[in-house]
Amino acid sequence: MNILQVTPFFKPLWESGGVARVAYDISHNLHANGHDVTVYTTNRSLHAYDLPTNRPTKVDGMNVYYFENLRKYIPITAPPVMPYYMPAVARREIAGFDVIHIHDHRTLLTVIASHYARKYGIPYVLQAHGALPRDTGSTRMKRLFDMLWTEDVIRGAAGVIALNKIEADHYRMLGVDDEKIAIIPNGLDLAEYRDLPPRGKFRAAWGIGETTKIVLYLGRLDPTKGIDLLIRSFALLAREFDDVVLMLVGEDMGFNHEFKQLIQSLGISDRVIFTGFVSKEDKLAAYIDADVFVTPSFTGFPVTFLESCLCGTPIVTTGHGDLLEWIDNTIGFNTEYTPEAFAETVGRLLNDDALRARLGEQAKELVLTRYNWQSIVHEIENFYAKVANGSLSKRGSVRV
Numbered sequence: 001m002n003i004l005q006v007t008p009f010f011k012p013l014w015e016s017g018g019v020a021r022v023a024y025d026i027s028h029n030l031h032a033n034g035h036d037v038t039v040y041t042t043n044r045s046l047h048a049y050d051l052p053t054n055r056p057t058k059v060d061g062m063n064v065y066y067f068e069n070l071r072k073y074i075p076i077t078a079p080p081v082m083p084y085y086m087p088a089v090a091r092r093e094i095a096g097f098d099v100i101h102i103h104d105h106r107t108l109l110t111v112i113a114s115h116y117a118r119k120y121g122i123p124y125v126l127q128a129h130g131a132l133p134r135d136t137g138s139t140r141m142k143r144l145f146d147m148l149w150t151e152d153v154i155r156g157a158a159g160v161i162a163l164n165k166i167e168a169d170h171y172r173m174l175g176v177d178d179e180k181i182a183i184i185p186n187g188l189d190l191a192e193y194r195d196l197p198p199r200g201k202f203r204a205a206w207g208i209g210e211t212t213k214i215v216l217y218l219g220r221l222d223p224t225k226g227i228d229l230l231i232r233s234f235a236l237l238a239r240e241f242d243d244v245v246l247m248l249v250g251e252d253m254g255f256n257h258e259f260k261q262l263i264q265s266l267g268i269s270d271r272v273i274f275t276g277f278v279s280k281e282d283k284l285a286a287y288i289d290a291d292v293f294v295t296p297s298f299t300g301f302p303v304t305f306l307e308s309c310l311c312g313t314p315i316v317t318t319g320h321g322d323l324l325e326w327i328d329n330t331i332g333f334n335t336e337y338t339p340e341a342f343a344e345t346v347g348r349l350l351n352d353d354a355l356r357a358r359l360g361e362q363a364k365e366l367v368l369t370r371y372n373w374q375s376i377v378h379e380i381e382n383f384y385a386k387v388a389n390g391s392l393s394k395r396g397s398v399r400v
Contacts, residue, residue, distance in 0.1 A: 001384060002036045002096065006113040007103040008081045010041040010066075011059060012049065015251045015277050017220055018186070018303050019129050023103045025189050027062055029377040037062045038097070040090070040109060042083050044069040054085040065089060067109075081107045090116045099384045100124035104131060105153050106145045114153045123158035123387045130163060130300025130322055132170040158387040161380075163301035166322050182383045186301040187376040188367060193284070193310055202285035206247075206273060213244040213350050216290035216313070218283060218304050221274075222253045226296025226320065229339055231259060233296075235266040236343035241350060244271070249286055251277045287311035291356060292349050293332075296342060297321045306371050309363035314356055316345050331363035 005027045009020035023039070031037045039059070043051045043066045051057075053068040067083035086109060094100070094116040102110050105128045117124045134142045154160070160176055162168035162183045171181050200210070208214065215234060221227055227248070234246045246268075248259075256274060263272050278286070284307070287293065293308040297320045305324070308315055315332030317324070328334040335345040349356050 001098040001388070003030055003038070003384070004094065004097040004100040004113070005037060005039045005103070006100060006109050007039065007041050008044065008107045008109055010039055010064065013043075013045050014280075016045065018300070019103055021303050022129070022186055025187070025373050026101070026377060026380060028060055029189065029373045030381070031061050033377065033381065038093070039064040040067065040083075040086060040113065041065065042067045042069040042081055042109065044081055054089075081109060083109055083112070086112050087116075094122055095120040097122055099388045101380075101384075102126050102153075102157075104129055105150060106131060106142060110153055111149050114156050118152075118156045123390070124156070125159045125161060125383065125387055126154065126157040127161040128167065128170075128300075130167060130298070132167065132174070133299070158390075159383060161383070164322060164324060167300065182379070184376060184379050184383070185371060186303055186306065187371045187373040188303070188306045188310060189373045190310075190368070193307075196311065197281055197285040197288060199288055202282065202289040205282070205285075206275070208245060208289075209243075211243060213241060214247055214290045214292075215244060215346060215350075216247045216249065216286055216293050217295065218249040218286060218293070218308075219295065219302070220253050221248060221250045221256060221259065223255055224297065224321075226318070226337070227255070227259055228262060229296045229337065229342065230294060231262050231266065231268075231272070232339040233342035233346070234272070235268050236339060237347055237350075238268050238271050240347055244350065246272045247275065247286065247290070248272065249275045249278055249283065283307070284311060287313050292316055292346050294342075294346060296337065306367055309367045309371070312360035312364050314349055314359035314363065316342065316349065318342070326366075331359055331366060 005023055007019060007023035009016035011024045013020050027037050027039055039062055043049060043053055051066045053066050056063045056065055067086045069082055090112055100113060100117050100122055102113055102124055104110060105126055114124060154174055154176065159180050159182060160171050162171055162181055163185060168181050168183050217230060219225060237244060263269050287308050288311045290313050293313045294316045295302060296318055299321045305315055309331055315327055316335060317327060318335055318337040320337035333345050335341045
C-alpha cells in the first residue's frame with residue numbers, strides 16, 4: 001500500500017513526547033513490511049534542529065516532509081503548528097495515496113490533510129492519542145478548534161484508533177459508530193532494545209549509592225502529568241525512608257521553577273534531582289536502575305510504561321486521566337489520585353524486594369509477548385485494509 005502518515009512531530013524531535021515516537025515506530029515498521037510510506041510533519045521544536053524543510057527528504061527509507069512551522073518568523077519559544085507550505089504539497093500528492101493515518105486531531109496538519117483526503121476520496125484513519133477530552137491543557141483553544149474543525153475531521157474519518165477502552169468510549173460519545181473504532185495499543189520495537197545498558201550506570205552518573213532507592217518519573221515535566229501530586233506524595237515518602245530519591249527526568253516545559261519552589265517549601269530539595277532531557281541510552285539506564293517508575297496522570301497509552309516494563313521496573317499510576325486496567329496487580333498498581341494513596345502504594349513496593357522482582361519479571365514478559373510493534377503493526381495493517389476497501393464506510397453523527 002501507498003500510505004501517508006500525518007503527525008505534528010517525528011524523528012528526531014523526541015523531546016516533543018510520545019506522538020513522535022509512536023508515529024515513527026508505526027511508519028518504520030510499515031516500511032519494513034514493504035509498504036511505501038510518506039510522512040507529513042513539521043519542524044516545530046523547542047530546539048533549533050537543522051532539518052530540510054518544505055521538501056521531501058529520506059529518513060530511514062521513508063519520504064518525510066518537515067514543513068516549516070513559521071518558527072523563524074514568530075518570536076516566541078514554541079509557536080503552534082502552522083505548516084504554511086503543506087497545502088501546496090497536499091493538493092498535489094494526496095490523491096495518490098491508498099490510505100492516510102492522521103495522528104492527533106487538533107492540529108492544522110490534520111485540518112489540511114483531512115480536507116484534501118475528503119476532496120479526493122482517500123480514506124483516512126484518525127488516532128487522537130488520548131487527546132479527545134477538553135479538560136487538560138488549553139481548554140479555551142481546544143473548544144475553539146473543536147467548534148471550527150473537529151466535527152468535520154471526525155465525521156470524515158473512515159476509521160479511528162483508540163488506545164484503550166476509555167478512549168473508545170470518548171469516540172462513541174462523539175458519535176463514532178462501533179464498527180469504525182479499533183482498540184490498538186502502543187508498542188515497542190524490540191530490535192531497538194536488544195543491548196540494554198548495564199545496571200548501575202545511571203546511579204554512577206548521578207552519584208547515587210547502590211542501596212539508595214530510586215523513584216523515577218520520566219516524561220514531560222508538565223502539571224497535566226500530576227507532577228505536583230508526585231512531589232507532595234514523595235514528601236510523605238521521604239519521612240518514612242531515609243534512603244530514597246526522586247528522579248525527575250525530562251524536558252523543562254516552563255514549569256520547573258514552580259516545581260522547585262514546591263520542593264523547597266516541603267523541605268526535600270536534597271532528595272529530588274532534575275536531570276533535564278536525556279539521551280535514549282541514559283533514559284534506559286534510568287529505568288534499569290530505578291526501583292519504581294511513577295506517572296500520576298496520563299492520557300492514551302504512554303510508551304514510557306512499556307519501556308519501564310521491558311527494563312523490569314514496576315509501575316505506580318492512577319486512573320486520573322485515563323486508566324490502563326492491565327497494569328494493576330500485574331506489572332504494578334493503579335491507586336487513588338491523592339498524595340497519601342500514591343505514597344502508600346510506592347512505599348509498599350519499596351519495602352518489598354520480592355514483590356518488585358515478581359512484578360518486574362511479569363512486566364518484561366508482557367511486553368515481549370503482547371506489546372511489540374511487529375505484532376501490533378499487523379493489526380494496523382488489517383485495519384487499513386478494511387478502511388481502504390470501504391467496509392467501514394458507514395457514517396454516524398458527530399457531537400462536539
